[in-house]
Amino acid sequence: MSESHQYFPDPEIHMREVDKGVKHDLISQGVDAWLADLFARRIDNKVSMDSIFNPVISKIEDPKVIPSLDVAVNRIVKAVVNKESIVFACDHDMDGTSSAAVLWKAFSDYFNHPRGLLKVVTSHRLTEGYGITLPVAKRIIEANASLVITADKGSSDEERIKYLKHAGVDVIVTDHHEIPVEGPPESAVATVNPARDGSTYDPYICGAAVAFVTMAKVRSSLLEQGYAKNIPSLAGLLDYVAVATVADCVSMRPDKSYANRAFVRAGLKLINQKSRPCWSVFLKDKQGTVVTDDIGFYLAPPIAAAGRLDWAESGFLFLISESIQEAEKHWKHLTAENTKRKAIEKELREKANEIALNKSGQSIVVYLEDGHSGVHGISAGRLVHAFGRPSAIFSAKYTTAKNGPPILASGSFRSIPGVHIRDALQYVEDKNPGLLIGFGGHMGAAGASIQIDNIDRFEAAFEESVVHQIGTLPLAPIIWVDGDLPGSWLNLKTLDRLMAIDPWGREFPFPLFKGEFEIESCQPVGDGSHLRFSLSKDGVCINAIWFYAHGQGKRELGFYEGDKATFVYKLTDNWFRGRRSAQLIIEAIE
Numbered sequence: 001m002s003e004s005h006q007y008f009p010d011p012e013i014h015m016r017e018v019d020k021g022v023k024h025d026l027i028s029q030g031v032d033a034w035l036a037d038l039f040a041r042r043i044d045n046k047v048s049m050d051s052i053f054n055p056v057i058s059k060i061e062d063p064k065v066i067p068s069l070d071v072a073v074n075r076i077v078k079a080v081v082n083k084e085s086i087v088f089a090c091d092h093d094m095d096g097t098s099s100a101a102v103l104w105k106a107f108s109d110y111f112n113h114p115r116g117l118l119k120v121v122t123s124h125r126l127t128e129g130y131g132i133t134l135p136v137a138k139r140i141i142e143a144n145a146s147l148v149i150t151a152d153k154g155s156s157d158e159e160r161i162k163y164l165k166h167a168g169v170d171v172i173v174t175d176h177h178e179i180p181v182e183g184p185p186e187s188a189v190a191t192v193n194p195a196r197d198g199s200t201y202d203p204y205i206c207g208a209a210v211a212f213v214t215m216a217k218v219r220s221s222l223l224e225q226g227y228a229k230n231i232p233s234l235a236g237l238l239d240y241v242a243v244a245t246v247a248d249c250v251s252m253r254p255d256k257s258y259a260n261r262a263f264v265r266a267g268l269k270l271i272n273q274k275s276r277p278c279w280s281v282f283l284k285d286k287q288g289t290v291v292t293d294d295i296g297f298y299l300a301p302p303i304a305a306a307g308r309l310d311w312a313e314s315g316f317l318f319l320i321s322e323s324i325q326e327a328e329k330h331w332k333h334l335t336a337e338n339t340k341r342k343a344i345e346k347e348l349r350e351k352a353n354e355i356a357l358n359k360s361g362q363s364i365v366v367y368l369e370d371g372h373s374g375v376h377g378i379s380a381g382r383l384v385h386a387f388g389r390p391s392a393i394f395s396a397k398y399t400t401a402k403n404g405p406p407i408l409a410s411g412s413f414r415s416i417p418g419v420h421i422r423d424a425l426q427y428v429e430d431k432n433p434g435l436l437i438g439f440g441g442h443m444g445a446a447g448a449s450i451q452i453d454n455i456d457r458f459e460a461a462f463e464e465s466v467v468h469q470i471g472t473l474p475l476a477p478i479i480w481v482d483g484d485l486p487g488s489w490l491n492l493k494t495l496d497r498l499m500a501i502d503p504w505g506r507e508f509p510f511p512l513f514k515g516e517f518e519i520e521s522c523q524p525v526g527d528g529s530h531l532r533f534s535l536s537k538d539g540v541c542i543n544a545i546w547f548y549a550h551g552q553g554k555r556e557l558g559f560y561e562g563d564k565a566t567f568v569y570k571l572t573d574n575w576f577r578g579r580r581s582a583q584l585i586i587e588a589i590e
Contacts, residue, residue: 006357007555008386011477011588013514013568016041035497041482042508045255052254052501055262057235063213065200072172072190073217079147080107080218081227085117087145089132091152091207092122094300094315098208098244099151099174101319102237106215110231111222119143120316130440130447132157132164141167150174152207155193156440158185174210176203176250178422178442204257208244212237212263235266239275240319242267246292247300249444252505264292264503271295277327278318287575292503293510301341302334345375349382352393356383362475363466364391365459367409367452371395376412377445383414388477390415390424390466397449408437409455413446418470421446427465428458435461444506479568479588484515487538492582495571512587516566517544522559524550531559535567535584544569546586557589566590 023040027033029049039052050056063069079086086107090100100120107113121143123136131153132140137160140148147170154161154173158180161171165187173184173191184191192214194201205213216234223231242264251257252264272290274280282299283290303315314333321327352366359365364383376393383391394411415421425439425446435458439448450458485494504510520534520541533544544567550556559565568588573580 008353008357009388009476011388011479013479013481013588013590015514016480016482019044022046035501038482038511039254043253043255047254051258051261055254055258055265057238057262057266060259060262061201063194063201063217066192066194066213067196067198068190069192069214069217072174072192072214073221075147075170075172075189076149076214076218077221077225077227080111080113080222081225083114083117084147085143085145086113086119087140087143087148088118088120089136089140089148089150089153090120090122091130093152094247094304095207095244096122096152097303097315097319098240098247099211100316101240102208102211102215103149103151104316104320105237105240106218106234110215110219110234112228119145120313122313122316132160134160134163136160137163140164140169145169147172149211151211152176154188155184155191155195156180158182158187161185162187174207174214176205176207176210176442177440180440181426202257202259204251205259205263206241206244206248206250208241209259209263212241236270236275238263238267239270239279240267242271243295243299246295246503246505247304249506252503252508254508256507260505261503264505268292268295268502276319277321277324278331280324281318281321281327281331287578288573288580289499291499292505302331302338341375344372345378348372348375348393349379352379352383353386356387356391361463362389362470362472363459363463364389365394365411365455365462366392367394367455369396376410377414377447380412380414384416385477388416388475390419390421392448392462394450394455396452407451407453408449409452410449411447413441413448415444415446416475419466420469424462424465424469427468428461431464432457432461479512480509481514481568482511484513485571487536487540487542490537490540490542490571490582490584492573492580495573495582498571510570512568512570514566514568514590516564519559519561519563519565521561531586533559533586542582542584543574544584544586549586 018037019040022043023036025046026036026039031049088100088103090096104118104120107118108115121136121139123133148164150173153175155175155177164171171188173188175193176195178195179193184196192210194203194205219231219234222228245260245264250260252260254261268290271279274283314330318327318330318334321330348368348371351368355366356364364387371393380391380393392411392413394409397408397410413421420443422441425448429436435454437449439446441447515537517535517537520536522531522533525532529548529550531546531549535542535544567586569584569586572583572585574583
């Protein structure tokens, strides 16, 4: 088959099953039948109406059930009382950046810790990698701090934490990534991680949320010890927790994580109130209310782009800006970096697609000698979306000598339901000791380093690990749908009912419907890869757009007036010259 006739696999369109017990229970609580039907397609445990419609912070479980949290709090309180020099070691993605903002603001604005004694150290994604690497540890020591508090990393970094301990630096880990098989780092003063054995706390919260609940307990302890007569509630920091929760794609299922829904709900309210200069700048051109999709598509990518291509500090400085002018300056830089990121990602994605189209099996491993590790994760996610298989993209990591050949490759992984990606890498390590130089992550995403010469060997080992989890039944991209809506429901009233349930997100996705429409008109827009439609259903006309209907690896589709077609669609809105109207976004055609 020639390359020009190679296409992405057609997605399989599956109807979500309804848990009848959940649906009946929700209806008995007063939930409209059509909404109860949607919820019962996403959850399989009975929940209260409030956990879906009105989750609140006051009902979140006390984090005291996280092992060693009390030890961490005591050490941090000591540092606050004694005005110690403190370093916050945070990851370079949106969760890490938001975590840094939570810690910085908690200490400086709530605990009145002198800002001159605080320092944020983020790793450089391209030159220092993930976690507390040796270069990061050395920079921490240079800061002359007596205490390091990590956020969104540290659980797998015993070797460097031991190095810091020997240098006289105490380390407290706050993290949400899975704990290595050997356990939490022994050299840390404490490891606050709900993923630890013995923890009964919500294991689905993000890194910024772990940092937040730790700081909340520090506040309580400071008040109990009379450090201050009054310290305001830290609920004012939930905007940071909300954006991190959305960007890190942790679970939003009401029967799995009440906390995540409550964090995002409270945080979105603060953002829409423009509680900080950064939100005033972000919302400058926004029409309507900010929802989770706005965070995921328009806020997180620019902030994360800085950490993908260079240092992550500009994202952090944007979040903590104390004036509109300062926030505008950083936002301008972030959006420029995001434009660069998108161009790099597009080129890398096209190369990866070309290679992936020629691969068979249950997994995809791509090595790009001239790739860019800053966009590997995004691009691996695109492969998963297009092919429906767990995917990894690797590129050269660094050289041992100036102008010498690269010997290591770093890769980012994204997974599908049914494949726990970190467990897959652990399987590879157990079966092939030494093949992986290092790895870490969680169920849906991970990272790893290997020797370039071992790419082919790793590809075979990873394929074996995926087959071990899900067998050899052929995989394809799957689109899950929720039935159909009558034409008379395709309006803003229905959309507003759905948006009142926000936050939607991972494991609790915004509804997708499937229905037959008559095509009134169709025309290409933009660069020709997008299609705009006028559709009719049950005598009701509505506009629709299909982004990237045509493009690399996709079949060309022809539409004519009067044709009938069954589309997978999402109900959304469109603002034009200050006027809001309902429209559909087409996701696929049956």
